[in-house]
Structures are given as structure tokens and as C-alpha cells.
Amino acid sequence: MRVPPARPPVIRIANGTFYRHHPTGTHSHPNPPLFSNLSFELPSSGAPRNWGIVGPSLSGKTTFLQILRGQHLCFPPTARSFPYLSTEFVPHRLRAATSAIQYVGFDAGNAALGVAASQYLSARYESRREDTDFSLRDFLLGNMEFNSIRLPGEEGVDEKLLEKVVVDLRLETLLDLPVAFLSNGQGRRARIAKALLASPEVLLLDEPFMGLDPPTVAGLSPLLRSLADKASPRLVLSARPQDPLPEWITDLVYLRTDCQVGAMGEKNTVLDGLRTYVRGVWKGGLAEDEMLPVHALGEMGRTLTENGIEGEGLSEEIVNGSARDDQDRSATEPPATTGEPLVEMSGCTVKYGDKVVLGGWSEERDGQTLDGLHWTVRQGERWGVFGPNGSGKTTIVSLLCSDHPQTYSLPIKLFGRSRLPEIGSGQLPLTFWDIQSRIGHSSPEIHQHMPRRLTVRQVLESAWADTFLSKPKLDDVAAGQVDTTLRWFAHELNPGFSSTEVGSAGQQPLNWATEYMFGELSFSAQRILLFLRAIIKHPEIVVLDEAFSGMDEAVRDKCMLWLAHGEEKTYTSGFSKSGSGKHSPMEASVVDSDAARSGNVKVTGLNDKQALICISHIKEEVPDCVREWICLPEANTGLPARFGRLDGPLRTDSKRWREIWAVAKQQ
Structure with missing residues (x-):
């Protein structure tokens, strides 16, 4: 044969x-x-x-x-x-x-x-369809x-x-x-x-x-x-x-x-x-x-x-155990007390024609029948927003950031104020620019629309600008925060990074940040840069929508530590010797940084006046400080959103994660 x-x-x-x-x-x-x-x-x-x-x-x-x-x-x-x-x-x-x-x-x-890449952010939420x-x-x-x-x-x-x-x-x-x-x-x-x-x-x-x-x-x-x-x-x-x-x-x-x-x-x-x-x-x-x-x-x-x-x-x-111990390596506990409401949604339902994409449900709460999404986010709260793809998570973000055209007609208050004039209130309505200046936002949509020709430094500085391309309004404090952040993440953001290029003061020169453009960075580096842009000016609301996707474990953890502590904390070596002389895997601990010991901290972590809203499908990509959660149902099922509170970090207990997603599976 x-x-x-x-x-x-x-x-x-x-x-x-x-x-x-x-x-x-x-x-x-x-x-x-x-x-x-x-x-x-x-x-x-x-x-x-x-x-x-x-x-x-x-x-x-x-x-x-x-x-x-x-x-x-x-x-x-x-x-x-x-x-x-x-x-x-x-x-x-x-x-x-x-x-x-x-x-x-x-x-x-x-x-x-x-x-079209130039399409503006709110275009996906409009009900009117164009020929294109x-x-x-x-x-x-x-x-x-x-x-x-x-x-x-x-x-x-x-x-x-x-x-x-x-x-x-x-x-x-x-x-x-x-x-x-x-x-x-x-x-x-x-x-x-x-x-x-x-x-x-x-x-x-x-x-x-x-x-x-x-x-x-x-x-x-x-x-x-x-x-x-x-x-x-x-x-x-x-x-x-x-x-x-x-x-x-x-x-x-x-x-x-x-x-x-x-x-x-x-x-x-x-x-x-x-x-x-x-x-x-x-x-x-x-x-x-x-x-x-x-x-x-x-x-x-x-x-x-x-x-x-x-x-x-x-x-x-x-x-024969956890790859890392259960110490806090990514975020601190949320504040014990919370402050004033920053977001108030009092029965929001978003429709495109006959299609309901968010809030298509009724629920009994405190003896009342409530229609649509009722949700309040306060200062100091750390929220996780979960649910299947297409359940409305990104729509919620668009309502928060006022990218969604229906924001104006829905019962939503941001920072205690409405988007429209309220008769007898004596308050002016919030403008789009007011909201954008008080919210830090990282998401796949921001990633898609960020101009590729901006330099690394310009992307960070745009956190102080009205638009991606307008001139930022930086003072000396803000400029120092930008420099500190660039030095701290030089290894991750500088494609030509070399540990030998250290200045006389022991610091990396920053000329690379004005030479490399956003479009020249790797996907992971772009994600890191957009994450840093979202938090660098300490906005009142930080929205992280799949912000850590594309990062490996070590880079993700470094970003989480920065979110929690800024430059105040750092990690020891990933491997350290125990008393027996052996190396214990992943015993890296959080210690004070040189900046903290010298009293020269320019960038700090989340504070109790800020709220955090995190969206993710992976529990390890949810900051340890998240305690409140909402799980959205699949659209058009009629089932309500579910709310809960975590008794600890999602990362360290799969049972907590299964609890959240068991709701989604029933839906």
C-alpha cells in the first residue's frame, strides 16, 4: 500500500x-x-x-x-x-x-x-439609525x-x-x-x-x-x-x-x-x-x-x-496552598463610614424603541413596588458591577459619564444635582464639562477613541483637559504627580526601558514620555496608561470598566497597589527567604516606599471622599476594597437586578464569586 x-x-x-x-x-x-x-x-x-x-x-x-x-x-x-x-x-x-x-x-x-474610529462616544446609545x-x-x-x-x-x-x-x-x-x-x-x-x-x-x-x-x-x-x-x-x-x-x-x-x-x-x-x-x-x-x-x-x-x-x-x-498569602496586596479596606450621595438613580429604564436594555423590571423593596434601576453610590463606597455581556453594564457607565443622550430625561442625580433645571431649587443644572471633570473613567470605549498620536505624557495630562486634544490646565502639584507616575511606571510604559539609564539623582529621565506616542505602546501598556489617567487627579468618582484586562498578574497587582496607596507603598521581592533558608513563593509583602519614609509623597491612593465603581468578569481583576455589588440580569428577562455586600475580597474566596454569578446563571 x-x-x-x-x-x-x-x-x-x-x-x-x-x-x-x-x-x-x-x-x-x-x-x-x-x-x-x-x-x-x-x-x-x-x-x-x-x-x-x-x-x-x-x-x-x-x-x-x-x-x-x-x-x-x-x-x-x-x-x-x-x-x-x-x-x-x-x-x-x-x-x-x-x-x-x-x-x-x-x-x-x-x-x-x-x-468609524472618529465616531463620538455617545453614538452607540442613540436610537436613531443612520444609513451607515x-x-x-x-x-x-x-x-x-x-x-x-x-x-x-x-x-x-x-x-x-x-x-x-x-x-x-x-x-x-x-x-x-x-x-x-x-x-x-x-x-x-x-x-x-x-x-x-x-x-x-x-x-x-x-x-x-x-x-x-x-x-x-x-x-x-x-x-x-x-x-x-x-x-x-x-x-x-x-x-x-x-x-x-x-x-x-x-x-x-x-x-x-x-x-x-x-x-x-x-x-x-x-x-x-x-x-x-x-x-x-x-x-x-x-x-x-x-x-x-x-x-x-x-x-x-x-x-x-x-x-x-x-x-x-x-x-x-x-x-500545596494559595499561590500568594491573603495579605492585603492590592487595596485597603473601604472606609468604615460613607458620605454624601454622588450618584442617585431613582427608577432608570433605558430603551431603544421597543427594546429595553436596562431597567426593564419591577421589584418589591421596603413594601413598595419600584420600576427600573434604583441605585445610590456614596462617598467612600467601593462598588462592583457584574452581569452577562449585554446586560447593561456599559450603559450604566454611559449614564454616569453623561455620554448617553437619555441621561437628560432619566431620574438621575450626580453630585446632588440634576442634568436639567429644577424649579425652585435655586441650583444651576450640571453641565457635561462639570461631570467629566469630576469623574475618572477607563474603559474599552475610551481606549478605542483615545487619539493614537498623543504622547504618553499628553495622555496622562489630558486628565486635566476638557477633551482628549484640548490644552490641560496643570499647576505645579499636578505636574509633579504626572512626573511621579511616569517614573513609577517607567518599566511598564517605556518601550525602550533600560535599568542602566538612571540619572544622577537616581531617577529615570522622562524624555521618553514625550517621544513615544500612545499608538506605539503595547496593548498592556495602553491599558496601564488609561488606568493611570482615570485616577491621577483623584476624581470624586473612579469608574474602571475592564480596566485591568490585558495585564498580567504582576502588572495588575502593581496597578491595584497604586490605586490603594499611590507611591506610599511598594512590594518587597516576589520571593523571600524564610527562617529555614528556603524561598517561599509569592511571599511579597507591602512595605513603605522610599517616598513615604522620606515624607515626600506626591501621589496618594483612594480616599474616603471618592467612590469606586469597578466592572469586570474576572474576580482577580476586582480590587480587594470592593464590598458593595450589583448583578444585572440579561436584558429583556424581566428579572430585577440583585444587590449584595461582600464580607471580604473577591480574589481570596471563590465562594463569593460563585454567589454573584449563581444569580446570573439563574437568569
Whole structure:
């Protein structure tokens, strides 16, 4: 019996070194080699092999995926090829790597669903539809232009595949909505659906579960598994170390923080190697590689299965307990007493025509029947807002920030005042600019609309400006806070950071902050910068909508500590020796910083006059100080929102998290 010849790999990289710019040219920014002497193959036949690209922030996960698709300069040029795409097994429309290898990313530059980037924030909330408000159905079918025609030979979308993808990704009820109306999580599902409808040879998914609620993640992973089992398409996805990996992932690439490969191969083999490394550092017999930080590996190793998340992180396995102790490493307790109301919603219902997107319920409270959303936020309170994608969380944020046109007609008071004149009150109504100056806001929508041409410093300083592009009004105190924040986060925000570039006073120079633009930063760095912008001027209300998504565990915790204490506190080393002389994983403790000891603190954390409102689908991304919570139902179910109070941080007790989401599952 004749054995058919082996098919060539879809992607072949043999000792290739990659650059963003030509290495012999002159450039204003550093141009280090990316993944020097990289070798990688993605087979086209045999048992399906599905790769996970894992690494902490700034390790180059997105860059690695871009290289697989043919982006960035390769040296030598012949080191990268796509031999399978030129064979008879591949249709002509997929002969080019950019067609055969589809990339789905979820940073702000990729998440617009074809909506004009210049569109203003409130456009998604308007009930009037314009001719350019193409529906989700149009987006999936590729009908996003007027008088569009299909050229001879072009294939349409497979109707059966469309039906299956729409059902599996829970998009049936959204097909006739304009894409601008979709929530962040709904938009992510739509982008994945669009890529699947192209029937590519390879699908690159850049952190596909980021920003999705637990029920959607539970539904999406089996769909991707069905594709993985058939290798149609072949899947490569990226993830942070703390993200549980789907059980159908067969191979791993673990990236170092210097854009080089730390380990590559079969999943269990890579995990065993990393486990040995963590254990070696823990026992003190192995020096920690600063480009392979052990603290980033604490939660790695968990698996996303059909029954939920299983297994323990690498450090949990070693100490047979928590990867970190339960000390307060991210935020202080909320104030014991609360102050004046900052937000008062007294029966809010938001509709687009006949479609109710928030507050479509009645409930009994204190012997009264109340219609719509009734919610009060006071000074000093720390709130978590939860619920499935599309339940109205982002709509609540738009009401708070007055981006939503219906804010004017709804019974809402901000800072004790209405948006409209009140007869006999003697008070002037709040203006949009009043509200914007008193609320700090970080969200995927802000990320999408932040001008890419602003420098790092300009993005931070825009917290004191009326608009992104207007001139900020900074005094000496504000300027000092900006400088302090930039120095504290130089490692995370400066793409060319080097620990050797220290000034005579022991401080990093800040010229980089006026040289690098927002659009040149990594997704993680952009998220960090927008988080810092939201809190830097100590606004009366801080709104963090998925603000920590895209950050690895260590960077996220640093941001949480900054939120709680500013520059007053810092961490000791991630590993410290115990009395027995051994290293205990993740015993990093919070200590006074040099600035606190010298009495020279310029930036402090949350105070008891501020309120915090946090939206997240991941319990580790909820600050420890959050105690009050509201869980919204799915839209149009008629079930009311539920309220509760936590007896401790969500991060340290899964039972608290399950309690909140058990409500959502019943809905």
C-alpha cells in the first residue's frame, strides 16, 4: 500500500530573527531583534496541534502572532515560508498568508467592527439609525459598503456555517442591531464569528476570552474545541500566564519579557520544565532569570474544561496552598463610614424603541413596588458591577459619564444635582464639562477613541483637559504627580526601558514620555496608561470598566497597589527567604516606599471622599476594597437586578464569586 507523501507545513520558520524596522537603518526609537534564531512549524497534516502562546505583559505575544502571519522583517528572508499554501490542497483565494491566516485581536485598534474610529462616544446609545449604521448581519456577511458588488469567483458566506456560528456564539438576537450598539463582549464574539466565516487555514486568536463573562467563555471554548479537533481551522491563541488554558491546547510557547522564547514544545513538557524552574528558585538552588520572572508563573497551569476551571497554578502545586498569602496586596479596606450621595438613580429604564436594555423590571423593596434601576453610590463606597455581556453594564457607565443622550430625561442625580433645571431649587443644572471633570473613567470605549498620536505624557495630562486634544490646565502639584507616575511606571510604559539609564539623582529621565506616542505602546501598556489617567487627579468618582484586562498578574497587582496607596507603598521581592533558608513563593509583602519614609509623597491612593465603581468578569481583576455589588440580569428577562455586600475580597474566596454569578446563571 502506497503511503501518501507528507504535506509541507502551513508555517515554517527556521532560525529566523525579526525586526520592526530594518536593522541597518537609523531610527528614533530602539529597534531590538525580536525572537532571535526562532524556529517554529505549524503542520498541515497529522494529528491536530493547537498552540498556546503564553507570556507576561511586554513579552511580545501579539508580535509573535503577527510574525506567524508574515508581518515584521525576517532575516534571512528565506527563514520564514508558507509552503502548504502553494499546494493543490489550498483554494486560490487562500494562497496568500494574509488571507489563509486570519488574526483576531481585541485591542482598541482592532475592535471597532468597521465603525468609524472618529465616531463620538455617545453614538452607540442613540436610537436613531443612520444609513451607515450597518447591522451585525451586514458585518458578518461583508455588506458594509453602499452598492457593494461581488466579483466573479468570489464566494459568499456558507449559510449553514453562518447559522451554526451565530447560535454557538449567542448572536441570534443581535443580528439586526447596528454593530455600534453592541457591548464590548458582544463585539468580541462578533469578531470571532466573522473570522470563522472566512474558513481560514489558520486562526490566530489574541487573548480570545478577555472581556467575556463566565457563561460566554463556557460556551465559546467548546466551539473552538470542535474546530481544533477537526483542524478546521488550525488554532493558535495567546494568553496571559494567569489565564486557564483550554484543555484542547496541545503545544505551548512561553515567552520571556525580552521578546525571546523561554520554552517551546508539547504542553505538559513545557509546564513540567517551568514547574522545575519555579521549584528550583523556591528551594534556593537556582538563580531567578530576570527575563523569566517567577511571580508571573504563580497561576499558570490551570485548565479550562467543559466543567469549568480545573487544576492549580504552579506555585499552588509547590506549596500545596494559595499561590500568594491573603495579605492585603492590592487595596485597603473601604472606609468604615460613607458620605454624601454622588450618584442617585431613582427608577432608570433605558430603551431603544421597543427594546429595553436596562431597567426593564419591577421589584418589591421596603413594601413598595419600584420600576427600573434604583441605585445610590456614596462617598467612600467601593462598588462592583457584574452581569452577562449585554446586560447593561456599559450603559450604566454611559449614564454616569453623561455620554448617553437619555441621561437628560432619566431620574438621575450626580453630585446632588440634576442634568436639567429644577424649579425652585435655586441650583444651576450640571453641565457635561462639570461631570467629566469630576469623574475618572477607563474603559474599552475610551481606549478605542483615545487619539493614537498623543504622547504618553499628553495622555496622562489630558486628565486635566476638557477633551482628549484640548490644552490641560496643570499647576505645579499636578505636574509633579504626572512626573511621579511616569517614573513609577517607567518599566511598564517605556518601550525602550533600560535599568542602566538612571540619572544622577537616581531617577529615570522622562524624555521618553514625550517621544513615544500612545499608538506605539503595547496593548498592556495602553491599558496601564488609561488606568493611570482615570485616577491621577483623584476624581470624586473612579469608574474602571475592564480596566485591568490585558495585564498580567504582576502588572495588575502593581496597578491595584497604586490605586490603594499611590507611591506610599511598594512590594518587597516576589520571593523571600524564610527562617529555614528556603524561598517561599509569592511571599511579597507591602512595605513603605522610599517616598513615604522620606515624607515626600506626591501621589496618594483612594480616599474616603471618592467612590469606586469597578466592572469586570474576572474576580482577580476586582480590587480587594470592593464590598458593595450589583448583578444585572440579561436584558429583556424581566428579572430585577440583585444587590449584595461582600464580607471580604473577591480574589481570596471563590465562594463569593460563585454567589454573584449563581444569580446570573439563574437568569
